[in-house]
Amino acid sequence: MITDEQMNAICEFYSATDRLRELKVTRSDRYLGDIAEFIAKESLGMELASSCREQGYDGHINGKKVEVKYNGGKSTTLIAGDPDTYAELIVILGPNSVMRDPSFSEDYVIYRIPSTEVAKKTPHKDGVLRLAKGNLCDKYRVKSECT
Secondary structure: OOOHHHHHHHHHHHHHHHHHHHOOOOOOOOHHHHHHHHHHHHHHOOEEOOOOOOOOOOEEEOOEEEEEEEEOOOOOEEEOOOHHHOOEEEEEEOOOOOOOOOOOOOOOEEEEEEHHHHOOOOOOOOOOOEEEHHHOOHHHEEOOOOO
């Protein structure tokens, strides 16, 4: 049975998602992905794709297609998509991501990785291209005071 506390937390969650949509932080029901795209837009000047359903990319920076991926929890990898469909992969690690270096003080750690570098990674046995913590080189990290 759902407790009153649990039901209140669920209601608070939906209220928060409604407010995030009103503030144009989120655009769909993919909350974490939308928040990552919002961070890329505000921090890196990414122009969001007009549709939330573009195949293989989420927006443009300086006219180049970019894909945004978010990791915010216990997953030790993230799916990198198809590097043939974008010029740059933006990886955003949230405060609770196990992929982030614990010495980083930013709330959100951002990496900008050229698709040519992503393409060098060997896909897993299932054919999916994934990046792990070791693939997130410091030279691709965006160091910013506003993240």
